[in-house]
Amino acid sequence: MSNKPGNFNPEIHVTDYRKEFEAKRVTRDCLISIDGRKTESLNGKWHFYADPIEYLLRGGWYKESRYDDQGREKPCDYDFEAMEEIKVPATWNTERPELFLYENMGVYFRTFRYKQHEEGERVFLHFEGVAYRAYVFLNGECIAMHDGASTPFSVEVTGKLKDVNRILVGVDAKRQDDRVPMTNTDWFNYGGIYRDVYFVRTPGTFLKDWFLRLVPGSGYSEIALDFSVDGSKSGEALLTIEELGIKEKVRYEDGIGSAVIKAKPELWSPESPKLYDVSLSIDGDELSDKIGFREFKVDGNRILLNGNEVFMKGICVHEDDVYLGKSTNECIIRETIRTVKEELHGVFLRLAHYPHTRLFSKIADEMGVMLWEEIPVYWSIAFGNEKTYKDAENQIGELIKRDKNRASVVIWSVGNENPDTDDRFAFMSNLASYVRSVDPTRAVSAACLVDEVGEKIDDRLADKLDIIGVNEYYGWYNPDFSKLGRVLKNSNPSKPVIITEVGAGARAGNHGPSDMLWTEEFQEALYMKQVKEIGACPFIKGVSPWILYDFRAQRRFNHYQEGFNRKGLIDADKKTKKLAFKVLSDFYKTK
Numbered sequence: 001m002s003n004k005p006g007n008f009n010p011e012i013h014v015t016d017y018r019k020e021f022e023a024k025r026v027t028r029d030c031l032i033s034i035d036g037r038k039t040e041s042l043n044g045k046w047h048f049y050a051d052p053i054e055y056l057l058r059g060g061w062y063k064e065s066r067y068d069d070q071g072r073e074k075p076c077d078y079d080f081e082a083m084e085e086i087k088v089p090a091t092w093n094t095e096r097p098e099l100f101l102y103e104n105m106g107v108y109f110r111t112f113r114y115k116q117h118e119e120g121e122r123v124f125l126h127f128e129g130v131a132y133r134a135y136v137f138l139n140g141e142c143i144a145m146h147d148g149a150s151t152p153f154s155v156e157v158t159g160k161l162k163d164v165n166r167i168l169v170g171v172d173a174k175r176q177d178d179r180v181p182m183t184n185t186d187w188f189n190y191g192g193i194y195r196d197v198y199f200v201r202t203p204g205t206f207l208k209d210w211f212l213r214l215v216p217g218s219g220y221s222e223i224a225l226d227f228s229v230d231g232s233k234s235g236e237a238l239l240t241i242e243e244l245g246i247k248e249k250v251r252y253e254d255g256i257g258s259a260v261i262k263a264k265p266e267l268w269s270p271e272s273p274k275l276y277d278v279s280l281s282i283d284g285d286e287l288s289d290k291i292g293f294r295e296f297k298v299d300g301n302r303i304l305l306n307g308n309e310v311f312m313k314g315i316c317v318h319e320d321d322v323y324l325g326k327s328t329n330e331c332i333i334r335e336t337i338r339t340v341k342e343e344l345h346g347v348f349l350r351l352a353h354y355p356h357t358r359l360f361s362k363i364a365d366e367m368g369v370m371l372w373e374e375i376p377v378y379w380s381i382a383f384g385n386e387k388t389y390k391d392a393e394n395q396i397g398e399l400i401k402r403d404k405n406r407a408s409v410v411i412w413s414v415g416n417e418n419p420d421t422d423d424r425f426a427f428m429s430n431l432a433s434y435v436r437s438v439d440p441t442r443a444v445s446a447a448c449l450v451d452e453v454g455e456k457i458d459d460r461l462a463d464k465l466d467i468i469g470v471n472e473y474y475g476w477y478n479p480d481f482s483k484l485g486r487v488l489k490n491s492n493p494s495k496p497v498i499i500t501e502v503g504a505g506a507r508a509g510n511h512g513p514s515d516m517l518w519t520e521e522f523q524e525a526l527y528m529k530q531v532k533e534i535g536a537c538p539f540i541k542g543v544s545p546w547i548l549y550d551f552r553a554q555r556r557f558n559h560y561q562e563g564f565n566r567k568g569l570i571d572a573d574k575k576t577k578k579l580a581f582k583v584l585s586d587f588y589k590t591k
């Protein structure tokens with residue numbers, strides 16, 4: 001019996017319609033550097049409709065074939081030009097009230113004109129962030145499929161363009177247990193093309209990627225360059241750092257070049273965030289950036305920045321805004337960093353729980369804070385699923401490709417609060433090895449949980465980490481605060497520990513006795529007890545309390561929360577400070 005009976009109608013009977021697009025999957029290997037490149041924006045108004053049964057794919061609407069093979073017009077159920085407009089970049093949840101809780105597919109459409117500028121030029125579409133899966137169609141053809149809500153992807157479209165081009169993007173925001181993150185998260189699942197979209201032209205042979213950094217252990221006197229060239233396979237590049245008197249020619253063969261160059265740069269630090277104007281050029285192409293040079297390393301159980309021991313005075317922050325959802329902007333980022341540096345007296349931000357916009361680390365380089373960046377291997381990921389591992393590895397690979405020239409980024413994190421199972425141990429050990437293979441210049445960490453039975457810090461993943469992150473909520477989720485003292489006394493980690501989460505909920509403006517949950521006084525009193533214990537523990541070398549701002553979460557519904565996680569030191573308005581803010585600020589002033 002054929003599995004396609006005579007009455008099989010693909011439009012209504014097909015079920016495995018997504019399969020064909022797997023062949024168009026784009027990964028970190030397709031990502032091109034846009035550092036210093038002229039880009040042409042595709043931001044602005046796109047047409048949009050919600051497509052919960054994914055007829056863009058299931059019904060082949062992306063082909064826009066309005067006539068049968070006899071040339072007779074067919075009744076089509078779509079008319080992309082007639083769909084209502086939506087802003088790009090933005091999350092549809094904050095743009096359309098009726099889509100606030102919509103977690104399925106949204107379809108974006110626009111046209112754009114193309115005119116060749118240079119003979120032999122190559123053209124790429126570049127998306128900075130599309131949550132979660134993107135199916136990209138150009139003039140009726142699928143050109144890309146990408147997984148990962150928070151990392152960029154590029155796709156080459158050379159030779160596929162006309163004078164006027166039609167682009168459709170199906171954005172699937174579904175939570176799925178085999179995705180990264182999976183269905184259960186304590187943050188809001190926004191959907192959409194929520195970061196910039198660019199059109200990028202390059203010469204036929206162009207600089208695809210580069211990595212420039214201080215050579216660890218070189219006594220701050222050598223910088224290393226690795227770069228890749230797409231197109232002609234051998235030639236000569238020129239690295240220019242005027243302020244250091246560097247004009248270094250570097251050969252490349254088989255598309256790869258590297259060099260180690262003597263240099264004594266002024267070192268980057270939060271106190272003195274020195275950046276150099278750098279350019280790398282080959283015949284006809286150039287990348288440029290502002291790059292800082294510093295050495296961040298672990299020595300025994302100390303954390304050193306440029307050879308000086310540092311206490312990582314930090315705070316966590318989500319990419320979440322009442323009005324912008326998961327989109328953000330320069331003003332919000334600058335105010336966040338200013339608040340942390342100047343008012344909280346911090347030097348460190350944990351960008352939870354996924355890669356934030358590339359703009360954050362660019363501004364952090366300039367303003368001077370250190371960053372922990374992570375991928376959302378969060379809670380119970382499908383650790384035994386090879387596809388899930390590939391997704392996680394690709395997301396951290398795209399993150400590292402994007403931010404590896406950022407001095408502010410000092411820690412890559414491979415996960416958060418994961419159960420200590422064998423599958424998880426293998427999954428995250430492999431991730432840690434992968435991270436070190438592509439970037440040996442930063443620390444690898446993860447936010448682990450306390451062994452509550454043994455009452456100690458004892459996650460076997462610590463063997464694979466440079467810094468042990470530990471989340472603990474004694475005095476909140478575990479009302480027995482005294483347990484913290486026992487856990488610290490029972491623990492003897494051989495590596496530095498950062499308390500990567502600690503805190504309590506409080507509604508701004510809700511006051512009462514310090515033993516009453518959800519009051520500012522309760523949160524304040526807990527912070528006083530916590531900073532006392534943390535400050536007195538010799539192996540704790542940093543803390544990033546949970547969290548700077550209240551943020552949307554789809555499991556926080558009591559009358560204090562009203563759809564927000566209220567552990568912020570500042571209300572979701574990003575202005576109203578709670579009493580506990582000063583406790584942490586005073587503590588950091590002493591460190």
Ligand code: GCU
Nearest residue numbers: 186416417471501546565567
């Ligand atoms: C966990 C988790 C956070 C969560 C926080 C909380 O530690 O890592 O994502 O928001 O606890 O419960 O508020």
